[in-house]
Amino acid sequence: MEPALETRELSVTFPSPAGPVRALDRVSLRVEPGQVFGFLGPNGAGKTTTMHVLLGFVQATAGEARVLGVDVRRAIARQRIGYLAEHPETYRFLTGRELLRLTGRLFRLRGAALRARVADVLAEVGLDNAAADRRIAAYSRGMLQRIGLAQALINDPDLLILDEPTGGLDPIGRLAIRRLIGRLRERGKTVFFSSHELSEVELVCDTAAILAGGCIVAQGPLRALARPGESLERCFMRVVGAPEEPA
Amino acid sequence: MRPCRSTTAPADRRRLLASGLWPWLAAGGLWLLAFAISCRIGSAAVESAAPDSGSVAGRMLGGARAAFGAHFFEVADLYFHRGVEHRRRQALTNDLFLALARVVSPPEHVHRSGSSVREIMPWLWLAVRANPRDVEACLVAAYWLARDLRRPDLALETLREARIDNPTTHRIPLEQARILLRLGQWDEALRSLDVGLALWPGGEDPNSEDALLDKRNLLLHRSLLLESRSQTAAAMADLQEILRLFPDSPALRRRVAELAAGSDPRESALKVLHKLLDEEVRSRVSAEHEESSPPQDDSVVSAPLNTVTNVN
Amino acid sequence: MTRAAVIAAIVWLELLRRKDIYVLLILLGALLAGLVSLNVFGLGGATAYVKDIGLLLAWLFGWILAVSATARELPQEETRGTIFSLLAKPLRRAELLAGKWLGCWSIVAAAALAFYAIVAAVALAKGAGFDAVALAQGFVLHLCALGVICALALCCSTRLNADAAAALTYVVSAACLLLAPRLPHLAAYASGFRFTALLALYHALPHFDLFDMRRRLVHDLGPLPWPVFGAVAAYGIVLTALFLLLAWTAYRRKRFSRGALGA
Numbered sequence: 001m002e003p004a005l006e007t008r009e010l011s012v013t014f015p016s017p018a019g020p021v022r023a024l025d026r027v028s029l030r031v032e033p034g035q036v037f038g039f040l041g042p043n044g045a046g047k048t049t050t051m052h053v054l055l056g057f058v059q060a061t062a063g064e065a066r067v068l069g070v071d072v073r074r075a076i077a078r079q080r081i082g083y084l085a086e087h088p089e090t091y092r093f094l095t096g097r098e099l100l101r102l103t104g105r106l107f108r109l110r111g112a113a114l115r116a117r118v119a120d121v122l123a124e125v126g127l128d129n130a131a132a133d134r135r136i137a138a139y140s141r142g143m144l145q146r147i148g149l150a151q152a153l154i155n156d157p158d159l160l161i162l163d164e165p166t167g168g169l170d171p172i173g174r175l176a177i178r179r180l181i182g183r184l185r186e187r188g189k190t191v192f193f194s195s196h197e198l199s200e201v202e203l204v205c206d207t208a209a210i211l212a213g214g215c216i217v218a219q220g221p222l223r224a225l226a227r228p229g230e231s232l233e234r235c236f237m238r239v240v241g242a243p244e245e246p247a
Numbered sequence: 248m249r250p251c252r253s254t255t256a257p258a259d260r261r262r263l264l265a266s267g268l269w270p271w272l273a274a275g276g277l278w279l280l281a282f283a284i285s286c287r288i289g290s291a292a293v294e295s296a297a298p299d300s301g302s303v304a305g306r307m308l309g310g311a312r313a314a315f316g317a318h319f320f321e322v323a324d325l326y327f328h329r330g331v332e333h334r335r336r337q338a339l340t341n342d343l344f345l346a347l348a349r350v351v352s353p354p355e356h357v358h359r360s361g362s363s364v365r366e367i368m369p370w371l372w373l374a375v376r377a378n379p380r381d382v383e384a385c386l387v388a389a390y391w392l393a394r395d396l397r398r399p400d401l402a403l404e405t406l407r408e409a410r411i412d413n414p415t416t417h418r419i420p421l422e423q424a425r426i427l428l429r430l431g432q433w434d435e436a437l438r439s440l441d442v443g444l445a446l447w448p449g450g451e452d453p454n455s456e457d458a459l460l461d462k463r464n465l466l467l468h469r470s471l472l473l474e475s476r477s478q479t480a481a482a483m484a485d486l487q488e489i490l491r492l493f494p495d496s497p498a499l500r501r502r503v504a505e506l507a508a509g510s511d512p513r514e515s516a517l518k519v520l521h522k523l524l525d526e527e528v529r530s531r532v533s534a535e536h537e538e539s540s541p542p543q544d545d546s547v548v549s550a551p552l553n554t555v556t557n558v559n
Numbered sequence: 560m561t562r563a564a565v566i567a568a569i570v571w572l573e574l575l576r577r578k579d580i581y582v583l584l585i586l587l588g589a590l591l592a593g594l595v596s597l598n599v600f601g602l603g604g605a606t607a608y609v610k611d612i613g614l615l616l617a618w619l620f621g622w623i624l625a626v627s628a629t630a631r632e633l634p635q636e637e638t639r640g641t642i643f644s645l646l647a648k649p650l651r652r653a654e655l656l657a658g659k660w661l662g663c664w665s666i667v668a669a670a671a672l673a674f675y676a677i678v679a680a681v682a683l684a685k686g687a688g689f690d691a692v693a694l695a696q697g698f699v700l701h702l703c704a705l706g707v708i709c710a711l712a713l714c715c716s717t718r719l720n721a722d723a724a725a726a727l728t729y730v731v732s733a734a735c736l737l738l739a740p741r742l743p744h745l746a747a748y749a750s751g752f753r754f755t756a757l758l759a760l761y762h763a764l765p766h767f768d769l770f771d772m773r774r775r776l777v778h779d780l781g782p783l784p785w786p787v788f789g790a791v792a793a794y795g796i797v798l799t800a801l802f803l804l805l806a807w808t809a810y811r812r813k814r815f816s817r818g819a820l821g822a
Binding site for chain 3: 075
Binding site: 329350388 | 597599600601602604605606607608740743761762766768769771772774775777778780783784787790791794
């Protein structure tokens with residue numbers, strides 16, 4: 001079966017005044033369809049860069065990346081992808097419903113199908129009609145996150161890429177995200193998300209990869225990553241080479 | 248917790264500040280000096296023409312009023328030529344862009360006439376309002392009001408207001424006299440001519456061609472008017488003054504001789520006066536026709552709007 | 560609805576809700592109302608100046624709106640962060656640029672239509688009229704000019720921030736409109752390298768004066784011959800396409816990365 005997401009020897013080098021900076025160094029990932037994949041790493045490891053390559057924001061210097069069998073450099077690759085940024089920003093002069101309708105049209109949804117889909121995703125993320133018809137400028141942090149998720153789900157994507165989806169959310173918000181990921185998994189969707197909340201990752205992910213210094217330092221099923229009796233956090237600290245906590 | 252204190256001594260800090268600031272102060276000072284000099288130079292040419300004004304706008308704009316006035320006068324000229332600018336010498340002859348531009352903004356020389364001249368009046372009005380000291384704009388406005396627009400009353404009103412702002416020039420009384428003569432208001436015309444001659448040369452160079460021609464016109468109009476009132480001696484004195492300035496005028500010499508001999512001239516003074524006034528209009532028209540023939544000079548090819556005629 | 564049209568719709572909604580256009584419309588109406596109340600030497604009947612100043616204001620406000628609206632579109636997407644959610648959709652960068660241009664140009668065109676309607680109404684109230692065909696031609700060519708200006712501003716904004724892009728567009732378009740027509744006259748008095756440079760500059764710069772039919776409209780000189788109108792409109796379309804192509808070339812591989820080096 002074709003993987004939902006695959007990178008081979010992916011490298012990205014950025015120019016900088018002090019000389020070229022290698023942000024990613026021969027990163028090879030494979031995410032099977034239907035998996036919930038956790039993408040972990042310390043700050044500056046290259047997680048967001050990897051996501052930006054997958055989404056076409058950044059061009060790889062070497063290697064290749066494919067999503068759902070399509071080269072990421074092609075715009076059509078994003079037809080069946082949904083994306084939620086770490087700090088989701090959107091057009092604050094629009095209402096929630098307008099944003100979803102316009103986003104749906106970018107995926108060539110129209111008419112009754114579009115209206116039905118908008119209603120479905122609003123219900124999915126827990127935004128009522130009153131909120132949907134209010135300008136986004138008036139939304140709270142949690143509502144912004146939810147409308148961001150809604151626009152990521154509008155095209156019923158087969159692959160959902162989430163960058164720190166629970167960042168800044170209260171426990172209720174984090175629970176809602178976990179439940180959403182669970183529902184998507186049940187529907188056979190693939191979820192690829194990065195997070196610093198290792199406890200969240202342990203609760204929802206099947207497999208994970210740990211990135212450090214632009215390289216993959218560990219990858220595999222979650223239960224195989226950590227040693228017996230080792231928590232994911234300790235495993236993370238070990239593989240990235242973080243100093244041990246004093247006893 | 249105490250706030251952090253600087254470890255640099257006060258004298259050192261002042262020295263550091265001075266050493267860092269002095270290039271900026273020097274540059275700022277030089278810039279201010281250059282700015283002041285440029286203002287002084289830039290304003291020198293305008294000062295003499297700057298309209299005195301008690302209004303707030305006038306005080307705020309200052310010398311810029313003259314620039315606005317000049318711009319509005321140019322727009323009036325452009326309107327007179329129905330949007331066609333004076334032709335300029337071009338380096339290209341068979342260029343596509345120039346060819347298209349000539350179609351979009353036609354360069355053919357046309358003039359407004361008759362009642363359509365009223366379209367230029369708003370710009371002349373603005374020119375006069377912006378700079379009441381612009382005598383040329385006032386005279387041109389009065390000319391068109393009296394002639395093509397057939398509103399000598401408005402022309403005289405305009406000239407009356409212009410005289411308040413320009414009390415020393417002879418050109419305004421001369422233009423007033425011309426209009427009054429056409430209206431048959433002889434007494435008022437004579438008074439205007441007397442004023443004009445008293446004011447001449449009105450701040451201009453008395454030996455310049457324009458000033459001499461203006462004096463000639465003042466004297467000629469007055470002499471014909473005096474002659475029509477049988478004040479022959481005074482009329483002759485004016486004619487002889489013209490001959491002193493322009494010796495080569497056989498027609499005037501003949502007229503003086505006829506008056507001296509006591510015989511009636513071949514043409515009465517009033518008839519000559521009317522012919523003179525018509526001639527002034529005709530010479531303006533013929534100047535317009537000369538403009539539409541191929542230019543001799545490569546630079547500017549049309550007479551401007553403000554050719555107030557002078558009799559040959 | 561094509562994807563470019565969706566982007567254009569977003570631009571429309573934003574500009575309409577910003578209310579810049581309404582301010583300009585009100586300003587235009589107020590200025591013209593003041594103009595028609597001038598008492599010119601106690602004389603009535605002059606109307607050309609109303610048309611002239613009205614059309615000048617329409618051009619001026621259209622220019623300001625075109626540059627200010629277009630120059631900030633792309634930089635705003637980046638500073639807001641909305642560029643990421645846009646590009647995460649199956650949207651080519653060419654479609655994004657086309658949509659931005661289409662949105663800005665169409666709303667500026669709508670504003671220009673309103674400006675022209677106000678000017679025509681005020682002129683009619685003053686007892687003057689426009690030749691309908693000439694007015695239609697003048698309006699269409701004005702739209703062509705606005706299209707070029709929008710494309711130029713968009714091109715500049717692919718690599719500059721909003722203020723720099725706007726400033727550069729203002730300067731270049733003003734130079735093209737005011738300076739370019741004078742270049743052959745300047746070249747006539749030049750020689751050697753200066754002569755060649757001036758003529759090269761003349762042919763390289765866009766000729767906005769070709770789109771300016773105000774003199775024909777103000778002085779009732781009639782409509783343009785249709786072949787000339789067609790040629791000038793085609794020139795405008797070519798210039799617009801050229802600037803959009805330049806914009807795409809600058810934008811197609813532009814890296815968007817928010818904190819990539821820190822993640």
